[in-house]
Amino acid sequence: MTTTPGPATDADIPGYLRALGIPGLADIHVHFLPQQMMDKVWAYFDQAEQHYGRPWPIHYREDEDSRLARLRGFGLAAIPSLSYAHKPGMATWLNTWSRDFARRVPGAVRCATFYPEPGAAAYVREAIDDGTRLFKLHIQVGGFAPDDPLLDEAWSALEQSRTPVVIHAGSAPLRGQFTGPDPVRRVLGKHPDLVLVIAHMGMPEFHAFADLVPDYPGVHLDTTMVGTDFTNEFAPIPRDYIDRLPGLRDRVILGTDFPNIPYPYAHQLESLARLGLGDDWMRAVLWENGVRLLDLPSGS
Template identity: 50%
Template sequence: MMLTDNDVPAWWRRLGLPGLIDLHTHFLPERMLRRVWAHFDEIKPLIGHEWPIQYRDDQQSRLATMRRLGVRRFTALSYAHRPGMAASLTDFSLGLAAENADCVPSATFYPEEGVLEQVQSALDRGARVFKIHAQIGAFDLREPLLDPVWGLLADAGIPVVIHVGSGPVSRPGITGPDKLAGVLARHPLLTAVVAHLGAPEYGEFLDLAERYPWVHLDTTMAFTDFFERLAPFDPALLSRLADLPDRVVLGTDFPNIPYPYAHQLESLERLRDREPRLDDDWLRAVCWYNGLRLIGE
């Protein structure tokens, strides 16, 4: 039977969990969010099919949806696509967390003058997770301006959700596992959370997770019917995923997803049919304990 959003609380209760922790959700200033949705409305020529936004609601409705599903801790991930944006986006995200205790204090940065001071300011104000989107921002993670930032975040043990995989649209010179590998070679203790399991370069990002002890992978859109058409996960890699049970965290991309939230959970659960070790214990780690370890209570 297909899992629906109404079934989600019963789903995590069956696992013995107090709810879900989702490290990859987006809350943005309304004007920016409308632009993001407009981008997805026009994405068909780039990916070959429509991307209908499932939760095209106002902010209060989206917060209510998170709580109705039982997402106890969620992020307000934002990302800048040009200089001069990151500071105000961080202000918005931290402000949302100040008003909503279940929202993890979130921040972003961009390779620009003053970036180190901006990141330090965000940390001083309680930021517990950062997000950057190299593909949208059109920058190389190895930009010299970012090197001290990576060092600061590595020392602080703060997770950074990083979209650097080449899906859904590759940007040569910008995306790809070699960019993150270059950062990790200098900052091996960085808590890097690779968005979308690194789609479509799943194997190469698994290589990095196997090599570096604080590299994590988030499940955002991975294994869903939609994403399996766009960037199918090689079943031969599932055993390697099972070998890293403490390094995979739940992410969904809510609200910018073209299917119900429940489908992400259903897609993770059905993996056990192909790899028995991706069982209830694995789901408990992915959906709660691994995220809790990264962001704290």
């Protein structure tokens, strides 16, 4: 089994992709937000030592055009604009901004979010009908249960349309009242055909979230921050979990959390390569699975 060493720097990414024989990257976990909201997110991370007990310097604190240029230089075939709501009324504002982002940015993936509130089902259906291809929820930041009854009809609409939802439900870097695999399993018990992408592979509950994969055909795991030097300090990937990953190859998809990461983008790719799972596994995770889930042209 051949494992090509991952890129040491961002400048090495295109050469690494050529060595793997893939035309680009299909990253499902990228954030673009209204600037006033992005500024608040960055201000929060500036105080990371108060929240997490460790600094979290934003590596790509740049304007929107610069960030878009970087991602295109890395080889992203499509660019998501993931956002998430933490109070009533916020989702519709974010969804309008994300719609406009997708209209003005070539190659953007139309994204949306939702929140447990009256009308959630209606605006989720509207977003789907209007071409939304990817949704995002953050359970700890949002402070709500994913199985809240106010979300039942929204989940039904997403299940019926098979629209993927990236859901941050793991308990890292901060545990929340509703984080962990059990609420997600309850959602899937009612909506077994949902396409759910478990952000960060559900760290630190790696195994419990992976246990959902064989039971539900739409459950995937994204790689966001997994195995990096930064997260290995507080949520290390277990050795026996790495041993499970070859069997999960078709259900693991690249995610990075760009731009809100405290290291270069290349480090995520390098961290996955150093797991030693082989180039076939890397090709599936970095390209093939994301192309399928985001419905991209395979030769992008």
